[in-house]
Amino acid sequence: MSIQWRESLAIGVEAIDNQHKELLLRFDRLLNACQAGQGIEELKKLLVFLGEYVHTHFNDEEALQRLHRYPEYETHRAEHLYFIEQLNILNSETEAEGVSTHHVIGTNNMLLKWLLNHISKSDKDLGDFIKSGTH
Numbered sequence: 001m002s003i004q005w006r007e008s009l010a011i012g013v014e015a016i017d018n019q020h021k022e023l024l025l026r027f028d029r030l031l032n033a034c035q036a037g038q039g040i041e042e043l044k045k046l047l048v049f050l051g052e053y054v055h056t057h058f059n060d061e062e063a064l065q066r067l068h069r070y071p072e073y074e075t076h077r078a079e080h081l082y083f084i085e086q087l088n089i090l091n092s093e094t095e096a097e098g099v100s101t102h103h104v105i106g107t108n109n110m111l112l113k114w115l116l117n118h119i120s121k122s123d124k125d126l127g128d129f130i131k132s133g134t135h
């Protein structure tokens with residue numbers, strides 16, 4: 001399995017699209033590492049990356065929504081907060097127990113759901129709203 005950026009995921013705001021591309025690249029790297037039996041090592045790197053990423057990326061996206069007075073702001077932000085919550089749980093578990101295979105599988109599932117439900121839908125809706133230009 002491999003994850004690749006595709007143009008249909010673009011929301012049309014370059015900075016945000018680049019951040020999404022970066023996330024998908026990291027996700028793909030985790031999947032490749034899993035196939036090569038290196039999932040645990042890669043997950044450790046990914047968790048460091050995600051810790052930083054969620055703050056910069058979510059802040060940028062939410063600032064953009066405030067700028068455009070996006071009506072779905074609160075719902076969208078709740079999805080971001082849920083992702084951060086899941087990430088916090090993952091971080092505290094791996095800090096307490098060390099990283100193991102079930103964390104790798106859990107992260108794969110978490111990122112796949114994020115891609116399918118959030119980036120492909122909620123972020124796309126935001127892009128469509130901005131493109132409609134009625135605000």
Ligand SMILES: [Fe+2]
Nearest residue numbers: 061118122123
């Ligand atoms: Fe988002």
